[in-house]
Amino acid sequence: MSTITDPQKESFRLSMLLYDSRYRSATIQFVAFLGFIILVGWLIFNTKQNLDALGKGVEFKYLFEPASYDINQRLLDYNSRDTHFRAAIIGLLNTLVVAALGCVAATILGVVIGVLRLSNNWLVSRIMAFYVEVFRNIPVLLWILFIFAIMTDLFAAPKAFRGDSATSHMQLFDSVAFTNRGIYIPEPLFSRGLGDIHLFGNSSIRFDVSLDLWAFVLVLGLSFWAAFKVKKRADQIQDQTGNRPKTWYLRLGIIVVPTLLLLVALGFHLGYPALKGFNFQGGTFLRKSLIALWLALSLYTAAFIAEIVRAGIMAISTGQTEAAEALGIRSGKIMSLVILPQALRVIIPPLISNYLNLTKNSSLAIAVGYMDITGTLGGITMNQTGRELESILLMMLVYLSISLSISAVMNWYNESVKLEER
Numbered sequence: 001m002s003t004i005t006d007p008q009k010e011s012f013r014l015s016m017l018l019y020d021s022r023y024r025s026a027t028i029q030f031v032a033f034l035g036f037i038i039l040v041g042w043l044i045f046n047t048k049q050n051l052d053a054l055g056k057g058v059e060f061k062y063l064f065e066p067a068s069y070d071i072n073q074r075l076l077d078y079n080s081r082d083t084h085f086r087a088a089i090i091g092l093l094n095t096l097v098v099a100a101l102g103c104v105a106a107t108i109l110g111v112v113i114g115v116l117r118l119s120n121n122w123l124v125s126r127i128m129a130f131y132v133e134v135f136r137n138i139p140v141l142l143w144i145l146f147i148f149a150i151m152t153d154l155f156a157a158p159k160a161f162r163g164d165s166a167t168s169h170m171q172l173f174d175s176v177a178f179t180n181r182g183i184y185i186p187e188p189l190f191s192r193g194l195g196d197i198h199l200f201g202n203s204s205i206r207f208d209v210s211l212d213l214w215a216f217v218l219v220l221g222l223s224f225w226a227a228f229k230v231k232k233r234a235d236q237i238q239d240q241t242g243n244r245p246k247t248w249y250l251r252l253g254i255i256v257v258p259t260l261l262l263l264v265a266l267g268f269h270l271g272y273p274a275l276k277g278f279n280f281q282g283g284t285f286l287r288k289s290l291i292a293l294w295l296a297l298s299l300y301t302a303a304f305i306a307e308i309v310r311a312g313i314m315a316i317s318t319g320q321t322e323a324a325e326a327l328g329i330r331s332g333k334i335m336s337l338v339i340l341p342q343a344l345r346v347i348i349p350p351l352i353s354n355y356l357n358l359t360k361n362s363s364l365a366i367a368v369g370y371m372d373i374t375g376t377l378g379g380i381t382m383n384q385t386g387r388e389l390e391s392i393l394l395m396m397l398v399y400l401s402i403s404l405s406i407s408a409v410m411n412w413y414n415e416s417v418k419l420e421e422r
Contacts (some may be wrong), residue, residue, distance in 0.1 A: 023393045043312050051389070062385040063088070064204065069380050071371045073287050084381045085204040091376030092398060098293055098372065099359040099402070105298035106358060107351075110305025115335065117310050128306070135303035141364050143300055148292035155180045158279050175272050176278055183289040184273035184280045191267030213268055220255070220261045227251040289370035293362065301358045308350045312343035345414075352410040356403045365397075373398055 004283075018025045051057060052309040063085040070080050074090045075097065117128040135143070155178045156168040170177045177184040194211035230247050238244040273283030316339050324334040373395060382391040 006177050028337040047389070052159050054387070058390060060390055062381075062387050062390070063315075065385070067381065068384070071376065072369070073290055073371060083204045084377070084385065087381060088373065089205065091371055091373040094290075094365075094370065095359075095372040095374075095398075096402070098290070098297065098362045098365065098370075100152070101294050102358050102362070103355050104299035104302065106305055106354070109298060109302035112312070113302060113306035114216025117306060117314060123310065132303045132306055135300050135383065136307075140296055140300040140361055141367060143296035144292055144364055144368055147295050148288060151182075151288040151292060154179050157181075158275060161280075170273075172383050175270070177273055177275075177396070179280070180288070181279075182285055183291060184283045184285055185271050186270035187282070187284040189269055189271045191269060193266055215262060215266070219258050223255045223258050227254045229247055230263070246318040288368070289365070289368040292368055293365050297358050297361055300361075301354055304354050304357075305351065308347050308354070309343070312347035313339055315346045316342050347404075348410060348414045352407055352414075355406050359402055359406065360399060 017023045048058070062305070064083045067084045067087040068080050069087070071078055071087060071090050071094075073094060075093045076090060078086060078090050113128050113131060116124055119125045119128075146231060158177075158179050158181065160168040161170065161177065161179075168178075175186050190212050194215060196208040196210050198206070198208055200206040230251050234245050234247045261368060271282050273280040273285075275281075303388055320338055320342065321334055324338045327330075329338070363378075365372040366375045366379055369375070377391050377398075378395045382388055385391075
């Protein structure tokens, strides 16, 4: 009579790290990771040794020294006696402004062009195809310089608006002035404003919070929330009864009426630019460097977004369109209610990459003198202080943070619109 026993487990041997498939993969990954750590450590150690030999240890105290230079386009109060740190903050805000404006404009333009590229009208589709091929095959830097040069040569100097013999005139009921320095537009003012709150005193991160702006944002946000609730209730009624009540006028009133009442209560009015001396005074001044950068990045990126939108629409089965037409839905509604919502699931992933490229391409602002984070921290500050390593590291951290933030928001939205299997 024989007994069946479990086989004896094989004892671990060092050779198994190489010859046993259960351990080989982990061994290779550990060796690769160790080699990477050694390489990074050697680079850091070698860099520190060289900097110490030059008497330039890594330190960031230079950020709190006076900057001694001006910034031409800014959102916050700034003067040349402020620190390099505040100058970097101003530059960062300028970068965010261009990135935000560019992403919005490029998205709107790209969606329109992408849809028109699929138009049955031969002329319209060919014009859109020509636009895409021209803009995406010429470097964005050339577009920035081209638009900057066009604004310089096309528009007149402010002195051309002076006197009875003026050769140039303001547009839109004398409210907007197009000059070779930039564009002057009306600015919002409040005669019964709530004032400002001054935060952080006279420190490098000081800024003023406009209570008027926050009141406007709060009322507008609550209005949109209430309008969304009305729409959600209409959706529930439609699901239960099959009939959808008309709510567009109610939702529009919920958004418009409270906002208008707030503006009237605050005494909202516009401050118009006027020529005084050798330049315009009052209003909001948009420098031609900002406009050239914004337009070039938007037009250039829109060409890529248009192709993404076109591919996303073509990825949707033609049966979806045929089914919608069989239900009597108009062609415009088919695109907005049937095709585009499904195409978004294909469009959003590559769209994220184009947003990131637009944000990083904004660093080309230095070519036209727009003071973004590259022009402040990576330009004048770095040249004045000689702190190349610290400035470059900080700029890399800034762009990395912006890019990861954009990716996180877009990935969250992508998750919210993806199909859920039942």
